[in-house]
Amino acid sequence: MKILVAIKRVLDYSVKVRVKTDHSDVDLANAKMSMNPFCEIAVEEAVRLKEAGVASEIIVVSIGSKAVQETIRSAMAMGADRGIWIDSGEAALSPLTIAQLLAKVVQAEQPSVVLLGKQAIDSDDNQTGQMLAALCDYPQATFASKVTIADSKATVVREVDGGLQTLQLALPLVVTTDLRLNEPRYVKLPDIMKAKKKPLDTQTPESLGVSLNNSVKMIKVEPPSERKAGIMVPDVDALINSLKNQAKVL
């Protein structure tokens, strides 16, 4: 059984976000970039399914400029077997375009399970997995906190607003990962060395027959309004007094 994992390179979660002075975008110059944390969880889940004997091969795909090759190598160090880099240059891609590109890869590779992070921590869209499922006409299990695959079926526990929901889905399917699905492993140096030798194939939007149309244009990016610094209160009585008489929220 093949698993395809789609991953994204994003601004590292620990880096302070700075908006460019011309308000055109967030400033990523010389910033530390990493694999999106939800994508890391997706890779980890695939590797665990392989270790458990459920999956036989893990293919990891990423879209972007040359730098995403490094992110693909990180996934290989975690345990992915081979990679596909879709070279889209520096173009800003919409989730629909990304889903269209990934659908072509799904068509060619015919995986039983496609794993993606539920959202990327830069654009915060939470769309790509669902769109890919629609384009492939696959069932979808979003926001997964537990995935079990047996007898050609997937049983997925999902995190929903009210609590947890369990679905059973036929393969092939799309799964998007939530935070508590697993805790990604730390990679060891020998694995990083091994990852350098794993096969990495290059594709382009042209080779996949997808045109890059973005119908949602970014007009500007601004910093959020800052909260004014508050005051420190010495004790509980002062806090209650402030909330009742100053803030008037109690």
Next chain:
Amino acid sequence: MTVLVIAEHDNQNLKPATLNALSAAQQLGGAIEVLVIGSNCQAVAQQAAAIAGVSKVKVSDNAVYAQQLAENTSQLIAKLAPAYSHVLAPATTTFKDVLPRTAALLAVNMVSDVMAVVSADTFKRPIYAGNAIATVQSSDAIKVLSVRTTAFDPVSTSGGSAAIEAISDLFEAKQTQFMGAEIAKSDRPELTSAKLIVSGGRGVGSKENFAIIYALADKMGAAVGASRAAVDAGYVPNDLQVGQTGKVVAPELYMAVGISGAIQHLAGMKDSKVIVAINKDPEAPIFQVADYGLVGDLFTIVPELTAKL
């Protein structure tokens, strides 16, 4: 121009999040229709029809829609969508699941988490956990939008008398079966619409210790929330998580207890009107966004607060 708002509900009651989405719809201009998809959900349709400003309610009431599975509902919405300029729904987990699938079926992009309507085609939305606000313009013929509920005041639940129209299209994908749900039952206010929230973090230390958070919340009539750390540690269930990828809240009062204030948590609560932070670490980043900060041991402060309120 007619706008379609899809109702968030549990087959019995229309959820308040729908009222916030309707508020965003009003800012777009044009007529507003509501779509209710469910099973034995006529009561929801009637509640929607009573809302001022709703011109029509379409209801698709069938057992196949009981769980509102995305594979089914996305096809129904996509079938109806071409009659509308905009399709909106609140950014709840239901519609985070359904709307992108719908948009892909329509071959359009989607705008997630709209927090301001600039014009009928231009919207503001948070990116990077709310550390930047993007203004985006959509040229799609049908604009599919999810709405950040805390950014729009709810519309009134009364004053309208819209006609209710039954929709008979059925879509049933057999590949997905609903197996069960563990839905938290609570007498406390719902987190996303609560006026007051008491939230606990890693500093609370254990599931048992969370009792003091519940006690304070009950004394105040508040909802209970939590940081990711508290949920990951198993102190409380996932449905209490506030943050970038959990629930986004904006109550009148948000009391953060034993929460350090990671940016991912701040993303879910920094639009609260008044923020109180109680933490033993005076350097905790939560104090930088708090209106009132109290440094000290939460195990002394919280019971004292509960007793004195």
